Structures are given as C-alpha cells and as structure tokens.
C-alpha cells in the first residue's frame with residue numbers, strides 16, 4: 051500500500067500560496083484547502099487550485115443537523131473537489147444524510163469522517179465528558195462512520211493499526227498530526243508520528259502543513275517528505291522481494 055502527501059495550505063493569502071504551488075506542480079498530487087483559505091477566498095480559490103492541476107481536499111469539517119449538512123454537501127458538489135470532511139460526532143443520521151447527498155450530486159466525492167482531532171489527548175477528551183482513551187473513541191466513531199456508509203476517515207496515525215485491523219480494507223485513512231523526528235516541537239498537535247511511521251502504519255494519505263509551510267525552503271521540505279514516503283514504499287518492496 052502506498053501513502054500520498056496532502057499539503058495543508060494554511061496561509062492567509064493567495065499570493066503567499068502561489069510560489070509554493072508553482073514549484074510543486076507536477077510532483078504534488080493533493081492540496082488541502084481548510085477553514086483559513088476557504089473563509090478568506092471562498093469557492094473561487096478552490097477552482098483556481100484545481101485549475102493548476104491539483105486534486106483538492108476541502109477540509110470544512112461540517113458539523114450540524116442532518117438536513118443542514120446534506121444541503122451543504124449539495125451546495126459544494128459543483129466544486130472541483132475530491133475529498134470533503136465532516137465531523138463523525140455529528141452522529142449516524144447526519145453522516146447517512148451527507149453520504150446520500152454526495153452519492154446523488156457527486157458520486158466520486160470521498161466524504162471523510164473526522165474522528166478525534168489530532169490536537170486532542172485523553173485529558174482534552176475527558177474535559178468534554180468523554181472518558182475514553184483516544185484510540186477507543188476513534189474506533190467507536192470510525193465504526194459508526196463505516197456503518198453510516200462513509201468510505202474514509204481522518205484520525206491520527208497512532209490509531210491506524212487498530213482501524214486497519216477492525217475496518218474493511220477499502221477505508222481510506224487520512225492522517226494529520228505529522229511531525230518529523232527532528233522537529234523542535236509539535237505545535238498544537240498531540241497525537242503525532244513521522245511521515246515514514248505513518249506510512250508504515252498504513253495511512254492512505256498524510257496531511258502536512260506547518261512543517262512544510264514554515265520550513266526555510268517549503269518546496270524542498272515537501273519533496274523531502276514525498277521522498278521519505280517513496281523510500282519507505284521502495285524499502286517495503288525490496289523487503290517483500
């Protein structure tokens with residue numbers, strides 16, 4: 051199984067993003083547009099990034115009553131997006147409604163259920179009244195999302211091994227919370243792994259923002275991560291052979 055990089059384009063302006071996208075055209079497949087860029091620059095920017103040849107992952111983490119989320123999915127369907135997030139803690143009925151809306155309006159769209167944010171640890175969960183370890187809560191929400199018909203999940207790479215054991219093989223597992231071994235800190239991320247570890251665990255995609263965006267040479271940092279994922283893939287093939 052191979053693991054692909056998704057660049058989280060969390061910058062304030064289109065001008066700041068432009069040189070990096072230009073340098074990564076042709077080597078990077080996926081760009082994630084999240085709340086920062088979408089609230090500032092809207093659907094037009096989604097179209098602009100897709101026009102540059104990137105697959106777009108729209109990370110809006112929808113969380114509302116079933117009808118409202120389904121209508122939002124319908125409104126977003128005309129956009130050139132390949133992935134869209136919603137919160138699994140919105141519940142089964144909401145996820146079923148969203149998946150139905152996606153199937154009717156944009157059948158190829160991969161709806162991803164966000165389980166427990168990678169910025170949350172056991173103490174943070176307990177503060178919200180959830181007295182479970184992150185791994186148990188992720189598994190619970192992941193099973194609910196799978197039952198509701200979703201085909202992909204967002205979780206930390208730490209939970210990927212248990213999800214790979216417990217869920218159908220077709221589930222796409224997208225993992226933020228990526229930090230290199232040499233990183234000085236983890237920012238606000240609490241459940242982290244390195245790119246190679248996440249790939250080895252079985253992530254379908256890793257999502258990386260600040261470690262690339264704040265690097266002295268962001269394009270080189272992105273290429274180094276792709277290399278790390280590719281090297282691991284090649285090593286696995288070599289070991290398999």
Ligand SMILES: O=c1ccn([C@@H]2O[C@H](COP(=O)(O)O)[C@@H](O)[C@H]2O)c(=O)[nH]1
Nearest residue numbers: 058084166167168226227257258259260
């Ligand atoms: O659980 C989650 C879900 C989404 N994210 C998003 O991924 C990136 C990570 O950025 P870094 O700068 O690499 O920490 C960011 O856009 C988050 O909104 C997440 O981190 N955790």
